[in-house]
């Protein structure tokens with residue numbers, strides 16, 4: 001039984017597979033994408049609670065471009081950025097664009113799990129606010 005949906009976007013295949021396996025063991029339904037483009041395809045098909053997004057990806061779309069598109073497709077998904085020491089500035093920019101937080105690579109699984117839990121907690125509070133506003137609206141017109 002999985003309770004949470006998490007998408008990990010990273011161009012390092014070994015890293016991606018390891019993290020997915022470990023998350024799947026811990027009641028997290030983890031999916032992976034090796035590029036920003038692939039991530040956007042998945043986000044159009046399925047709702048995710050949290051997206052873990054590598055800032056540095058070679059080729060097409062970089063992390064910041066991907067972040068902007070992710071927020072357009074699923075504004076309620078919380079995004080955690082993965083960054084190297086050289087790209088902390090980019091993570092700060094990412095948080096201005098709506099990312100929840102960032103983690104420095106190499107990441108420890110425990111830190112990632114904690115961060116995912118915090119992101120889900122924040123999302124839950126937000127989801128509840130939206131739901132109670134919808135209920136108020138409903139009561140007003142019935």
Ligand SMILES: [Mg+2]
Nearest residue numbers: 011054056057
């Ligand atoms: Mg990378």
